[in-house]
Amino acid sequence: xxxxxxxxxxxxxxRRGPLCVGIDPSPALLTAWGLDDxxxxxxRFTFTVAEAVSGVAAAVKPQSAFFERWGSRGVAVLERxxxxxxxxxxxxxxxxxxxxxxxxxxxxxxxxLEQGSxxxxxxxxxxxxxxxxSLAGAITTxxxxxxxxxxxxxxxxxEALTLQSAVADQIFEGVAAANEGEDDxxxxxxVVGATxxxxxHPLDRLGGPILSPGLGAQGGSPPRWPGSSPAYxxxxxxxxxxxxxPTPRASGARSSATATSxxxx
Numbered sequence: 664x665x666x667x668x669x670x671x672x673x674x675x676x677x678r679r680g681p682l683c684v685g686i687d688p689s690p691a692l693l694t695a696w697g698l699d700d701x702x703x704x705x706x707r708f709t710f711t712v713a714e715a716v717s718g719v720a721a722a723v724k725p726q727s728a729f730f731e732r733w734g735s736r737g738v739a740v741l742e743r744x745x746x747x748x749x750x751x752x753x754x755x756x757x758x759x760x761x762x763x764x765x766x767x768x769x770x771x772x773x774x775x776l777e778q779g780s781x782x783x784x785x786x787x788x789x790x791x792x793x794x795x796x797s798l799a800g801a802i803t804t805x806x807x808x809x810x811x812x813x814x815x816x817x818x819x820x821x822e823a824l825t826l827q828s829a830v831a832d833q834i835f836e837g838v839a840a841a842n843e844g845e846d847d848x849x850x851x852x853x854v855v856g857a858t859x860x861x862x863x864h865p866l867d868r869l870g871g872p873i874l875s876p877g878l879g880a881q882g883g884s885p886p887r888w889p890g891s892s893p894a895y896x897x898x899x900x901x902x903x904x905x906x907x908x909p910t911p912r913a914s915g916a917r918s919s920a921t922a923t924s925x926x927x928x
Contacts, residue, residue, distance in 0.1 A: 668754075668786055668811030669848035672872055675721040675754055676900065683722040683756060683874065683900040686712050686744075688729045702736040705729070709744050717751035722785070722900055724756040724874075742781040755784040756874065760815065762790025762797070769800030776801075776810040786811035788854060788874075792826075795837035802841055802851060811850040813874045814838055817864075819856030828863075835864045842870030874900050 688708045690700045698704035709725070716723060725744065730737035748755050761771040768789070774780055775787045789801055789812050798814065805812050816834045817827055835853065842849025849871035855862055857877030866873060 665809070667809050667845075667847075668805070668850040669842075669845065669852075669872060671785070671809075672721070672754060672811070672900065673848045679719060679721045681900050682720045683724050684712070684716045684720045685758070685876070686723060686725040688726075702733050702740065705733060705737055706740045709740055710747070713744050713748050713751075717748050717753040720753060722754040722756050723748050724758050727757060727759045738782075745782055745784055749785070754786070756786045756788065756811075756813065757782065757784035758788050760788045760790050761801075762793055764793060765797050765800045767800075768798060769804055772801040772804035772812075776805050776808050776812075778808050783808075784810070786813060786850075786852075788813045788815065790815050791834050791837070792830075795833060798837075805850060809850075811852060811872070813852045813854050813872070816853040817855045817859060817862055819858040819877050831862075831864060835866075835869065838871055839869050845870055848872060872900055 686709055688705050693700050693704045693708055696704075696708060698708055709730075713723065725741060727741065730741040733740075745755050745757070757775050759771070759775060761768065761775075763771065772787070775782055775784055777783060786805070787801070787810075789798055791798055791814050795814075798812065801812055804810075814834055814837070815827075816838075817823075817831055838851050838853055841851040849869075852872035852874060853869060854874045854876065855866070857875040
């Protein structure tokens with residue numbers, strides 16, 4: 664890599680729009696596609712979506728849990744699709760939501776962000792609920808590899824509201840501090856759900872990207888949160904799940920992703 668993740672993400676969104684497509688091969692979605700809930704079905708689903716969207720989406724976000732549920736057979740599919748997506752020009756944000764003490768987080772980051780790792784992605788999602796400082800090892804590894812991290816901040820699931828409302832300011836402040844001094848878009852971002860009516864924090868001060876899940880299957884719309892600056896729009900990388908993958912044919916998935924990308928710009 665020659666440029667930090669934030670720089671590459673900004674350039675990608677300027678070229679392709681802000682869409683990030685989720686690859687979420689859940690049992691229900693495999694069944695909806697007429698596929699077996701098996702490693703073979705997982706592989707067909709994954710590579711069909713990858714073929715369809717790698718040339719039109721700014722980023723692609725595989726959900727690691729749906730690969731891990733099949734053990735080594737599922738992880739092997741993940742290890743193949745990540746480099747395939749990157750070679751096709753898509754940025755890969757691996758959704759693993761890891762959160763642990765500093766040294767353990769460094770180990771997770773080596774697995775998911777260090778160049779040469781079988782699962783090296785462009786960015787990973789992380790959980791800050793052992794304290795924002797526990798993410799230091801992951802952030803250090805990300806910077807050393809021109810990669811990024813997205814920190815869970817205000818997610819869409821209702822059961823998170825009480826906890827996240829209590830600590831969100833600390834998370835947003837930690838992200839802003841991590842990006843301080845960056846000349847361009849920083850590489851430490853946040854996850855903020857697209858289904859939320861309000862966030863309660865000035866997002867234009869973060870200095871980093873915002874991953875906003877909720878388009879498509881969760882019923883969200885492109886975020887227009889009150890209090891966010893016009894610059895915020897260039898930092899949002901919305902994600903969709905069902906909307907971009909309603910069919911087991913690559914052409915249908917590609918058309919849906921292209922339409923959603925235009926809709927979310």
